[in-house]
Amino acid sequence: MPAMQLHSDRLFPPDPATRAVARELYGTVRDLPIISPHGHVDPRLLAEDIPFPDPTTLLISPDHYVTRLLHSAGVSLADLGVDSPDGLDEGTSRKVWRTFCERWPVYRGTPVQYWFEAELTEIFGVTERPGPDTADAIFDRIAGALATPEFRPRALFRRFGIEVLATTDDPVDDLRHHRALRDDPTFDGRVIPTFRPDRYLEPAGLGWTKAVAALGAAADTDTGHYDGYLEALRRRRQYFVDHGATSADHSHADVRTDPLDEAAAAWIYDRALRGEATVEEATAFRRHMLFMMARMSVEDGLVMTLHPGICRNHHGPTFQRYGADRGADIPTGIELTEALRPLLDRFGTTPEFHLVPFTTDETVFSRQLAPLAGFYPSVFVGAPWWFLDAPEAIGRWRSAVTETAGFTRSSGFIDDTRAYCSIPARHDMSRRLDAGYLAELVVRHRIAEDEAAETLHALVVENPRRVFKL
Amino acid sequence: MPAMQLHSDRLFPPDPATRAVARELYGTVRDLPIISPHGHVDPRLLAEDIPFPDPTTLLISPDHYVTRLLHSAGVSLADLGVDSPDGLDEGTSRKVWRTFCERWPVYRGTPVQYWFEAELTEIFGVTERPGPDTADAIFDRIAGALATPEFRPRALFRRFGIEVLATTDDPVDDLRHHRALRDDPTFDGRVIPTFRPDRYLEPAGLGWTKAVAALGAAADTDTGHYDGYLEALRRRRQYFVDHGATSADHSHADVRTDPLDEAAAAWIYDRALRGEATVEEATAFRRHMLFMMARMSVEDGLVMTLHPGICRNHHGPTFQRYGADRGADIPTGIELTEALRPLLDRFGTTPEFHLVPFTTDETVFSRQLAPLAGFYPSVFVGAPWWFLDAPEAIGRWRSAVTETAGFTRSSGFIDDTRAYCSIPARHDMSRRLDAGYLAELVVRHRIAEDEAAETLHALVVENPRRVFKL
Amino acid sequence: MPAMQLHSDRLFPPDPATRAVARELYGTVRDLPIISPHGHVDPRLLAEDIPFPDPTTLLISPDHYVTRLLHSAGVSLADLGVDSPDGLDEGTSRKVWRTFCERWPVYRGTPVQYWFEAELTEIFGVTERPGPDTADAIFDRIAGALATPEFRPRALFRRFGIEVLATTDDPVDDLRHHRALRDDPTFDGRVIPTFRPDRYLEPAGLGWTKAVAALGAAADTDTGHYDGYLEALRRRRQYFVDHGATSADHSHADVRTDPLDEAAAAWIYDRALRGEATVEEATAFRRHMLFMMARMSVEDGLVMTLHPGICRNHHGPTFQRYGADRGADIPTGIELTEALRPLLDRFGTTPEFHLVPFTTDETVFSRQLAPLAGFYPSVFVGAPWWFLDAPEAIGRWRSAVTETAGFTRSSGFIDDTRAYCSIPARHDMSRRLDAGYLAELVVRHRIAEDEAAETLHALVVENPRRVFKL
Structure with a gap:
């Protein structure tokens, strides 16, 4: 399985002269704080600073951007843990995660692929592309991270550079x-x-x-x-x-x-x-x-x-x-x-x-x-x-x-x-x-x-x- | 009249790096069989393997993609042979064909131009661009081809590499x-x-x-x-x-x-x-x-x-x-x-x-x-x-x-x-x-x-x- | 304040090969006469060849393409002289002009910016970008030009190369x-x-x-x-x-x-x-x-x-x-x-x-x-x-x-x-x-x-x- 790509020039126009300008412009705003004037994060998450329960509950089950394409591919929503907002036992969580990784090509060309590659790489340090062979290793890496204080909601809030949410x-x-x-x-x-x-x-x-x-x-x-x-x-x-x-x-x-x-x-x-x-x-x-x-x-x-x-x-x-x-x-x-x-x-x-x-x-x-x-x-x-x-x-x-x-x-x-x-x-x-x-x-x-x-x-x-x- | 263009890089993006990738990708599927799950070819054509009657009846008269732009240019549909599905006499067929070649610029920038250039070149070996001066030569070349067994419907079916129609x-x-x-x-x-x-x-x-x-x-x-x-x-x-x-x-x-x-x-x-x-x-x-x-x-x-x-x-x-x-x-x-x-x-x-x-x-x-x-x-x-x-x-x-x-x-x-x-x-x-x-x-x-x-x-x-x- | 850009390659596609073709094609029509089969110029302007009264009345007040974005930026239409079709006194004209120059960034990326840069440069020889520091100089330059016979409507008609209006x-x-x-x-x-x-x-x-x-x-x-x-x-x-x-x-x-x-x-x-x-x-x-x-x-x-x-x-x-x-x-x-x-x-x-x-x-x-x-x-x-x-x-x-x-x-x-x-x-x-x-x-x-x-x-x-x- 090839490594996951996360190129520093991603999304920039292909023409070299245009890309050079884009790269330069992007550099001037890359590290500015995040202002998020509208969204659906649960404030309790931050108020109680509860650790995220498991990789699937963090990244898959509650996100209808992710589950809908699996559903269109014939996977039942019941098999994606959407009924358990507070977390899944490890076995179930891992099973859903494997399903997700096996079906990874359904996201090709969609922003879900893009967001996931960025999240997995930049937040969790994952380098393998999701797939049947890498599902468990990626799951373990994320689960391990979630058990540490650096991955609690408030710590991530600071790391993400969020100014307003x-x-x-x-x-x-x-x-x-x-x-x-x-x-x-x-x-x-x-x-x-x-x-x-x-x-x-x-x-x-x-x-x-x-x-x-x-x-x-x-x-x-x-x-x-x-x-x-x-x-x-x-x-x-x-x-x-x-x-x-x-x-x-x-x-x-x-x-x-x-x-x-x-x-x-x-x-x-x-x-x-x-x-x-x-x-x-x-x-x-x-x-x-x-x-x-x-x-x-x-x-x-x-x-x-x-x-x-x-x-x-x-x-x-x-x-x-x-x-x-x-x-x-x-x-x-x-x-x-x-x-x-x-x-x-x-x-x-x-x-x-x-x-x-x-x-x-x-x-x-x-x-x-x-x-x-x-x-x-x-x-x-x-x-x-x-x-x-x-x-x-x-x-x-x-x-x-x-x-x-x-x-x-x-x-x-x-x-x-x-x-x-x-x-x-x-x-x-x-x-x-x-x-x-x-x-x-x-x-x-x-x-x-x-x-x-x-x-x-x-x-x-x-x-x-x-x-x-x- | 310049020769007709049919460049091996046609339709690929202009940026050289992108074009190189496109060329490589295209090469992997160029020769795959054609699967055509929906269309309007008459099955009798293949069942009886009837030779195509004449260039105009094959390429112009029955195809409303082609006739509609000639009509918008002021040519009456009656002058395009649309009433004779089974073929035209040579004089009429040639006359319509000349009209088509004279009005060739009406197709510029449309897919009809693209399809025709590919058909004329790749199927019939025509190298001249359609125009008043080349109309007869192209007509003769196609008419000649249609008289040979290699241009009967079944032979073309095989040559086209059609798997399902x-x-x-x-x-x-x-x-x-x-x-x-x-x-x-x-x-x-x-x-x-x-x-x-x-x-x-x-x-x-x-x-x-x-x-x-x-x-x-x-x-x-x-x-x-x-x-x-x-x-x-x-x-x-x-x-x-x-x-x-x-x-x-x-x-x-x-x-x-x-x-x-x-x-x-x-x-x-x-x-x-x-x-x-x-x-x-x-x-x-x-x-x-x-x-x-x-x-x-x-x-x-x-x-x-x-x-x-x-x-x-x-x-x-x-x-x-x-x-x-x-x-x-x-x-x-x-x-x-x-x-x-x-x-x-x-x-x-x-x-x-x-x-x-x-x-x-x-x-x-x-x-x-x-x-x-x-x-x-x-x-x-x-x-x-x-x-x-x-x-x-x-x-x-x-x-x-x-x-x-x-x-x-x-x-x-x-x-x-x-x-x-x-x-x-x-x-x-x-x-x-x-x-x-x-x-x-x-x-x-x-x-x-x-x-x-x-x-x-x-x-x-x-x-x-x-x-x-x- | 940087100089105003008016590049000879403006609007052409960025890819160098495409741009070269565009440049060549454009050169063949650049100087052809202007045919304008529909528009809203007042014929009295040309019939009487009346000098344009002042920069604001010429370029801002009557043009709703220009005034609407100033209005959206919070400037009252009353403050843009839209009630005075026949001209403004110099003080008012200059004041509106300053407002326009101060708000110049509202036009960024719109055709108003493009048209203005071309008009200011090619018709009036302005080289400074509109802004609070350049407003008066640009105003003076245009007002000066408008007082000369070269800038009366008929003279411009000839200079513009208009064939039909x-x-x-x-x-x-x-x-x-x-x-x-x-x-x-x-x-x-x-x-x-x-x-x-x-x-x-x-x-x-x-x-x-x-x-x-x-x-x-x-x-x-x-x-x-x-x-x-x-x-x-x-x-x-x-x-x-x-x-x-x-x-x-x-x-x-x-x-x-x-x-x-x-x-x-x-x-x-x-x-x-x-x-x-x-x-x-x-x-x-x-x-x-x-x-x-x-x-x-x-x-x-x-x-x-x-x-x-x-x-x-x-x-x-x-x-x-x-x-x-x-x-x-x-x-x-x-x-x-x-x-x-x-x-x-x-x-x-x-x-x-x-x-x-x-x-x-x-x-x-x-x-x-x-x-x-x-x-x-x-x-x-x-x-x-x-x-x-x-x-x-x-x-x-x-x-x-x-x-x-x-x-x-x-x-x-x-x-x-x-x-x-x-x-x-x-x-x-x-x-x-x-x-x-x-x-x-x-x-x-x-x-x-x-x-x-x-x-x-x-x-x-x-x-x-x-x-x-x-």
Whole structure:
């Protein structure tokens, strides 16, 4: 089995002159701190600094990027340990790991291969390529590392050079872990929550009535009527702000933002509480509430991010058996121009209001996302998301948005990951690709090299700080 | 007039280092056999081994890829011999050929130029570029060749190195030519039929009532009621399976697959037979039947391929005068995520069920096609189809699907052609482009060279065999 | 502050072999005259040969490409002088200019940077990069130049090498400036009007009743009934033809072309005049009239161009305060296949009818635009428009349309600009990019170098002359 490749020039353009510029540019940002304004790492991990249980639970089972391609290759999710979030016994963990290594070619050409090669090499010092013959040795090496203090979450946080890490949290969460981290004099990292209220805004969603009751309880407010419901959301947002949050994240089927008049909204709310709202009413209410979330963002300053257009849990049997986030979320087309118009008509030029739309629908990059960000001071182009967080997709995205919106209107890189160990590899990939894109502009004489260097630095640190108010 | 170019490095990336890798990779697959799991060659051609009548009938008149650009340049289809499928007299054939050569620049930058240059050079030994001054000489050379035994269909089949050739056939076809070829001890190629039932599934289509009566006759079943209709389809599918078919092909305006309950389906069927079904009912029935086709594929093992989203016969006057397949089919947008959900919810993880969607709508490549194939073990990414079967379009396709679905989830190349002599050029183009794409990944240090070689071999032979059960 | 770059190899592909071919090809067309078949320069400018008032009014305030990115950066449109079309006092002009220079990095990677660098360097001899330290010097240099006769509009017209310049004009315009230019023995340029009747075709638009009354007055026809309205449009079209127009331009929300029967059209027209037409009726009428415009184009020979799918004046408050064309026009998705079918079914193969659709929706490039132009002799692929008039977008467009439609079916470059001084830079950009695209085809051995040279020449001069009947 050949050794694993991790070339210092990886991802750079092949043309020698362009590559030389890319290499030089990359060198100026390689070691800058990581700013991660949106992701899904569990804050408890850092608060309790619990050792990672085993290689499979760390790197495979909970990561639907990894499990979905094994599933498509015919491996049952049950055989991948996805039901055991807290860890697997050694035998099971090793068995899943072997399955993964045997099927390693399914990741060829995908970013999973890229991230894994970087993680295995740079974090764990693995030099063999995963395969049937090397599975056990790699497993043992990782398992051995995980038993040492150098591989506990906080130690890795420092080693990764993370400056800010935002988590994604339920509005009723008491944020005890964030508080603990903030108050712990032995931890100097910044771990901040993000307000993610989706399920409280969708009366048609499963368990909505119970959810708004819990929201009321958390906010010490009566959510039995619409005004109390709004007040509860306001209070919980403020609670998040008080715990360091700088953004609120929203993911719905679409991003229409048609406001209702308050009486109509209250009327639907009452009907929904009684289980009498029609699907149309529930949808109208959800769209109204997205408008209201913008209004509250104007009030409390939380950056508003949007992640729309995913058909979640596309495969019913998988959802029923294994729950959400198993790789069966499939994108749909989205529309931004008409959908966001009510919101932007009202708040689009309000100072300090920030709106960052992300998308898995590439067609809106040049058609809607960049033109909106190229006019409204409040709108920023969100980084490539999900299926698009990959070298060539990132290239298409930069190409599609830059000529209309420039570099100053883009959000900076977002890793959006629950795979803690992939964070450095993902940010490094982004830096390499931006260096390569800028090098192309330099070699085509569209920008000067000093302009490229200044821009790359901005993309890595200034843009995320400015856009996410960090 | 300059000589025609056919450089050994054609289609490879320009960067010298990348080109060197591409050249090396291509060398390992250049001479592998051709596997063609979907196309439109007439099986009678091979069964009867009839000599091709004349250059124009072989290369121009029946090929709408060729005639449509001449038509757009103002040449009437009547002046291109499209009404004479069985051959033209020498004067007419030569006249059309001259028109083609005079208009040769209309193909510049299109794959037609590429295919023709390869065909003329490699099959017929032509060295002059088509043009007014060379038209007659080229015509004479081809006509001369066609008169020799080396240019009869079976001889070319062997010379082209075709291992499997799938044709596309009507469900009531008796498949006598396939049988004859199978039973002929002097022919050792594999020519298999494909079940294409579109017109039997669309009650709103012209002549549907007559078609289902013919289907009943072919299946020796009473299609006067819904159960008999289903049984007739089942029997004809089995008949195709018995004659070597491994797939069924479906092309409708959309791919919605909402099942009806059986009573509702039977009720619409009866109304449709009486000519009383509404357009809505006919559409609902067609969508139901696409679901039923999947169910039958689960039963009989036929791979299910989908070619949706074409507005056929866009120009009424052309259709009325010349019939279908004249280059006037124009793509529309398609949607896969919601449309295929009922089908995949039911059969998406059924072992041995294979579904291969093709599309002329590039927007679904990264948004829907690759994500579906990256989760469902039954779904494979169909190769670029029709207008997208061209070097740069193939590059966009690989780039759009690979990072999400990897290489193992793609179908392998599909030539989908009725132009027999273009088969080697089309497969060779695909091999060159895949070699180039993989070389880019190697030079960007995303995969190792041995991984690239293994992948290229899989794309050329293992993937089509596996996906199409060959 | 470094000097401004304007490299002779700018925009060419980086690979040395490809670049050498591109350079050679470009050299053969660099100095060819400029043909500009569609744009928004004010003909009065040339008719009266008025000196440009000041640098800001020449280069910034009226150009929404420039102001929109400053606006997105938080600069109020009021602070950019957009309310003063006739010029600014020196203090204000200089202040806006400084703002522009200070914010110069917002344009990095956009075509605005590219155009400005070319304009400043090649037209005004500026060598410093815009910035806070150089703002005043650059301002002074431009202001100084504008005071000299060499920088009056007609002198620049000659210096730019413009052969034809088409303006965009209201149907009731008396075209006095075009007449004056035609009749002026001291001016030998060709400046022609374009018939742009949008607002007369949309009964739902603001002020439609008044507009059709004015149309009647201009045509000396009674537009109080439908027949008179049609006659007025016919007469004004003829008036434009008589003043040199060769095309009519149309921009609506969609391009549906469903004809009404004449009685229905007349009935809606009457209702609309009385202010009683519903939105649905007004839309149906507009779609009918687009069909009628094609019919009139068949009669009078005006090329029909389409610029659909823009949500104009997306931000209400900006529109109310500053009016239209302030950078707040955002694209929507469009559909051509079904929408144009009635029109093309009727006129698609009519000799001498020319239809040129443009789009800001990249998804229709390969899916609809190129397939339509690759079959219908009347349809030509419009050049990249608006947000897509930029180096990488132009590359994506060429790549998406060429393999289906070849080069002969594309319109040639369209600058579509109101920024007079940017015309040479825009056409030069197009020539460089086409040279680069063709060089890629040469180096990949898809076309020969003599074919590339012939094609490039056609794209620069023959195609626009042929498509726009110049």
